Ligand SMILES: O=C(O)CCC(=O)C(=O)O
């Protein structure tokens with residue numbers, strides 16, 4: 001362990017970074033210093049907590065009530081496939097993690113795609129669902145863009161590179177539901193894993209989410225409408241040439257009520273390879289170029 005760690009308690013908790021309005025001004029001093037904290041947190045733990053107050057309580061409550069309605073639908077309905085992309089729509093009824101269920105809405109920034117998904121789930125229509133999901137996804141995309149912009153800037157990468165990445169990004173908004181364990185059943189919601197995504201932004205309505213810190217301890221994420229866990233996934237690890245480890249996390253269901261959480265995940269619809277600027281003598285090239293979707297196809301659901 002490095003000698004300075006005893007003076008630096010960031011190894012014992014996940015850094016909390018303020019993304020409320022003041023810091024969201026590109027180029028300002030607070031933006032520049034927040035960018036450095038973003039990069040250090042990602043390199044240390046693969047993630048950090050974001051204080052982000054752009055999601056007002058109306059949108060927040062409506063997205064969670066929309067998710068409750070969605071999970072109340074029959075499993076056959078939730079399983080109806082809505083995408084050709086290997087970003088799975090429904091996942092659940094898995095014997096290893098019986099408490100877990102998740103549904104993904106692909107391209108939730110597009111009203112048309114939200115309507116398409118809503119129509120498959122509710123042929124009679126459900127405007128509340130469609131509007132809530134679309135507004136929530138737009139707010140989370142705001143945070144996603146800020147984090148990526150800060151990261152690129154902190155490495156001194158050209159804006160063109162960021163635009164190129166954002167242009168080839170596909171988003172999925174995921175809702176998660178965990179029922180409470182029955183007597184004698186394990187409380188494991190999801191076993192420790194990293195996401196296959198580039199970046200994941202998660203919020204939880206009920207506690208249970210934990211992140212593995214650099215020192216190996218599990219850190220419990222708090223519950224608030226303005227608290228988001230930002231995590232680098234496998235694709236960011238490759239992009240960063242192993243400077244940013246994919247964030248390991250798990251869910252334990254300790255509550256007496258069903259647990260709901262939501263997240264915006266981004267994937268790269270392109271060939272991924274380490275940024276050449278991040279390859280040097282100290283950090284020799286770790287990966288060959290890879291196709292993010294090819295990688296996801298090879299995974300199927302076995303990662304969960
Ligand atoms: O429910 C959560 O908070 C996280 C779920 C998760 O990590 C996953 O499904 O990949």
Ligand SMILES: [Fe+2]
Nearest residue numbers: 193194195249
């Ligand atoms: Fe995950």
